[in-house]
Amino acid sequence: MNQDYIKPDEWSIIEEGFDKENVKSSESIFSIGNGAMGQRANFEEQYSGDTFQGSYIAGVYYPDKTRVGWWKNGYPEYFAKVLNAPNWIGINVLVNGEPLDLNTCKKVDGFRRELNMKEGWYQRKFRAVTPNDIKLDVNVTRFLSLDIDEVGAIKYEIIPLDSDSEITFIPYLDSGITNEDTNWDDKFWNTTNVRSEGAQAFIESHTLKTNFGVCTFMESRLFLQDRMVEEEISEEQKELWVGHRYTLKVGKGQTATLHKFGGYTVSRNHKSTELVDAAKKVLQKATDIGFDELLAKQKASWGKIWDMSDITIEGDTKAQQGIRFNIFHLNQTYLGRDSRLNIGPKGFTGEKYGGSTYWDTEAYCIPFYMATKDQKVARNLLKYRYNHLEKAIENAQKLGFSNGAALYPMVTMNGEECHNEWEITFEEIHRNGAIAFAIYNYYRYTGDYTYIPEMGLEVLIGISRFWHQRATFSQQKEKYVILGVTGPNEYENNVNNNWYTNYLAKWCINFTVEQLNKVKDGYPDDYKRIVGLTKLNDREIGQWQKVADNLYFPYSKEKEVYLQQDGFLDKELITVADLPKSQRPINQKWSWDRILRSPYIKQADTLQGFYLFESDFTLDELERHFDFYEPFTVHESSLSPCVHSIQAAKLNRMEQAYQFYLRTSRLDLDDYNKEVEEGLHITSMAGTWMSIVEGFAGMRVIDDKLSFVPRIPKQWKGYSFKINFRKRILKVIVSSGQTRFELDGKEEISIRVNGKRVVVSPDHPAVVKVE
């Protein structure tokens, strides 16, 4: 770990003491979001120290012109950048006319940040002595409303401690913002209107190129000792900035408070011409409710989220804090209300990577959302890809595929590929398989077949067409081969017959053919529509099947393992344990060619296949492959430890499983990768949830039934979680001696625990003792 200043606490993230070195890290860690917008934990008042400003609006992006060294045919024209949006949180503060700035205060005591995850708010407190020797207490509370998701609210309190003071609040809006991550220093925003109306102010701007219209708005109320002060507002306006000045004499020990409501109305949800009106409606609603009541609603709304998605851990506060931190940020990032949105790798906590959608969604996030939300949330995530099918077909066409073959993008905002590194963009095609697998996984888990005839089958057809065309016949091997790919292990590029990719390809085709038959039988109208639309015929299906039936899989008879790719055994097979510590992480210490010719694995690759298609292999096979590949795995991707943790648990290697779990659960809190300043690893947070539910508790869906093999790390006294399985809520409480299953609802449910049938009814929790 690289930092340990976060205080252990079961429900809150807490920082105590002001350290300028931690400001940017904390800005990431204490970020808040409500699925529609997000805000790094930047200070409201002026701060002249080192900071990374970030305000983000879901779905609003800029297509930044691609930058490469050497252009390769097929590169996309742009990279979709997550945009820093106009600032609505700003409140400059003057104390007797001098600006309050934590970077210049003579003294800062009792500085404390708290991100209260249980209730969904962020608070910052400190006692400062200003350069003009005024001593004061400051308490700031901020949240982004779950109930009115276009608005955020700030309560900013100041208490002069030693003397009466003149306090000035200048709440403002600012569209003169920049992006840290830009290729060509382009201007991303154009501001068309800056105005003030009484206690309200508005900035209308739109993104260049994509032309997303955004009205950034605010309204403030001033209080002295909890009594609202009707003061005349003095307006200040610049080209890209509008502020209101509130000045107040505050007696020693008295509290001056500003309530500020602000946020964004966006042309994604309103007519472009009605953004200001929409903003006024939002402000009306928010101010009618008021700060305290809106906060009360916030607590209730987060209560509901936690009721379903919480995981408790007994006997390990840091583990408890870690898992809740992950669950909290996942919920801040994506709530599943809008099928046009997805789960960005940094959520609303930074700009790095750009785009909103990676295969992370299908491979890592969907299980979490399926189990902890209404099933239509996962369906929305699937629908997102259905909506992008046409773009996926265009992506494939750009790479020379035809006949409706679909290649989903590596990174996207609107379905268009915007990643530009040939070895990833063009070759990391296994992403297509994860999207198909998610369709299967959704049906397996929810039992809702309707998605397949309605939408999923078209996606599957496009994907199968891609695999069919991408495989080529090797006369030499008398088998179909898939050449020139990059697997999930991105420390290999342009390899042949990556086992995971080949396995997925075969599976995709078989699964598609199976669904074609099921839809033909069960949903003849849909079948007719789809066949008409795709012009699919039996001859083509036969060609797919020929590829699937004759695909090549590299295998070593000697080692009795499938090979990650052709030629893997030609490498110098020195395990990670035998690699000097000074050489790691290899992605920082080694040149790229050295990484490529080494056997080292960035994240599960062959083992990713054993994870997704577990039931195709025996436990012996899993063990053999795990013992072969894990020793070469450097886990230099945040997505790596969770899969290994789940497999180690399955192999009953609980100590190893627990070690992997630790690496994922506090990755950002303890800043393992020295990069938390840039934002959090949102998608890998879902892997942490999987480590507990699928790993320690061994949850699976087998033959339409939930199945568990509960285990517990020896460091814990117990843990519990809830699962929404086909509209029944099952609570699983694991302790070292037994596992208890409690059920909400009316009907009983039959599950399997350690291979044996167990019936749980609402009235009769089941308790299964350790054997």
Place this chain on the structure above:
Amino acid sequence: MNQDYIKPDEWSIIEEGFDKENVKSSESIFSIGNGAMGQRANFEEQYSGDTFQGSYIAGVYYPDKTRVGWWKNGYPEYFAKVLNAPNWIGINVLVNGEPLDLNTCKKVDGFRRELNMKEGWYQRKFRAVTPNDIKLDVNVTRFLSLDIDEVGAIKYEIIPLDSDSEITFIPYLDSGITNEDTNWDDKFWNTTNVRSEGAQAFIESHTLKTNFGVCTFMESRLFLQDRMVEEEISEEQKELWVGHRYTLKVGKGQTATLHKFGGYTVSRNHKSTELVDAAKKVLQKATDIGFDELLAKQKASWGKIWDMSDITIEGDTKAQQGIRFNIFHLNQTYLGRDSRLNIGPKGFTGEKYGGSTYWDTEAYCIPFYMATKDQKVARNLLKYRYNHLEKAIENAQKLGFSNGAALYPMVTMNGEECHNEWEITFEEIHRNGAIAFAIYNYYRYTGDYTYIPEMGLEVLIGISRFWHQRATFSQQKEKYVILGVTGPNEYENNVNNNWYTNYLAKWCINFTVEQLNKVKDGYPDDYKRIVGLTKLNDREIGQWQKVADNLYFPYSKEKEVYLQQDGFLDKELITVADLPKSQRPINQKWSWDRILRSPYIKQADTLQGFYLFESDFTLDELERHFDFYEPFTVHESSLSPCVHSIQAAKLNRMEQAYQFYLRTSRLDLDDYNKEVEEGLHITSMAGTWMSIVEGFAGMRVIDDKLSFVPRIPKQWKGYSFKINFRKRILKVIVSSGQTRFELDGKEEISIRVNGKRVVVSPDHPAVVKVE
């Protein structure tokens, strides 16, 4: 071909008629150079049409900050850019006060460019009607002196045809120039002094970062009807510009002439503080000689070059023009006088690619320079790499190698790597082998062994150390393997066991060990010095030898061919002939991944090995490999056809050999690749020479003797060339019935022709009839 406006002529390149569309192409084709400086064929006078300005100084470059999409460890910080230097050729012309500009003239007749290759000058003539209706003849002659290589000379003549006119010449210097090829629009030059002294002017500037000091200078003389006019000069000066204004009344039919001398003195050759003084000395020398006399010297100097390097072709004017064009540009680019210089891929004709030195020098250019120049020219090219040995060791260290292993750069100016595409920079390591091979080739050809003990052996040791470390042991194959490379065929990336690379690696080690033994025996002092310096011992040599003796070579028993790399036979082996024309060139029509998984070969790869190590293989083996690989070769590199032409000739497939020859000899004149605007393909021009000498004439050096197997394309009546072999000059005259060998000098020489011994003496030319 994409253009055919160049008139066929045996000794000149000629363009007739003014076509604005051809201006940029002609600026490349009519470029002039003298090894120390170069100049695109830009107009002297103002031109408001589309143009690509380029003035270049040998060895003066700018380290432009690297631009990549995604940084990989090991990438160099900069890319060395060939710099557009301050303009010394400019002469603005006013006719009755109106600027002369070919883009705005009412009429342009009789426009003619001639690049007289025999005499080394460039001339432009035209008759124009200016916008103010003055009709005039303009004749401009320009050359860069071979005799005083810091100076160029221009004679600019104007003849008003219909009326007396006032003619103003404004010769100027301009350092306000830009580069077409810049990564970040950095400023490359800083100008510190602009001044005029009588008829002379000077601009002092230096490159940023590299701090090359350059004084750009000029001096002009005005003539009316060949009589010098002592006119008062009016000076004009701006921040980065200085000009002199000469105005003259010119009677109808009279000739006004300006002689302008200009050029560069550079801190590479003078003290930085003495550049102006040096410039004054150069101007003194040039003006003392005068334009006409300097031109006469130029003709004589080029006469000497041609006497040795000319190839004549009878019965095919375009072929004759093509080969002379290539020989001419090679000599304009590099004369071998300065071992700090090398042969840039675009010479002095454009900016693309940057850097000056690629493996092209060793693989393609050295044979030409060895055979047509004094042998110290080739030795200087070898010495260039010896001087960079330390940098090559640093390059290898950056990639994780140790113990003095040397990896020569893919592209360089000063020995540091400056290419930045991992699949080339880090993986195209066969370049190291070409550098070792050139040492062998130099000794084989010249018989001068001294280079090896003096310098070459140290280079060979560094290279062998690299190969030893770069190979790894495959338990599976029980052989050493070389993983993750890119061969000469850059349409494959990150492949394992590229046969060519492996073959070179083995050869390098064996050759090095052989030389170690020879030096130990024959040059014990050098041996002692080198062993002391490199700390080489027998144990280490034993380790190298173990790698060389146990290196793996992919081979197909079925096809009886070595495989280009592991897995080559898994590809879809559709020949180029069966590829639709619409799909070509694949580097423009296909995405990169598709190119990579195809069998298509950009340039000779396995066959490059058969070219370099011809004597290791039988004719049958060559034929089998040629017939296997050539059908998959798309020849999309300018370096591809020559090797295939040589091999086709050896296989007695003269029609095919001739077709390959055509693709190389007029590549730029006929603009096959639609890119001649950007500059010429200088290094591949040496390949054209090889196609005739090694291909058609079958010249080899075998056991210290020249050997020939003369053949002639049926399209030609005859051809001839001269060879400097170990200080004897042999002229080879091939016609369809016989080959005649003439010898300069005193001693007789014994050669082999068609396998039989032939003795040529100065008095008795040998004539070998066709059998």
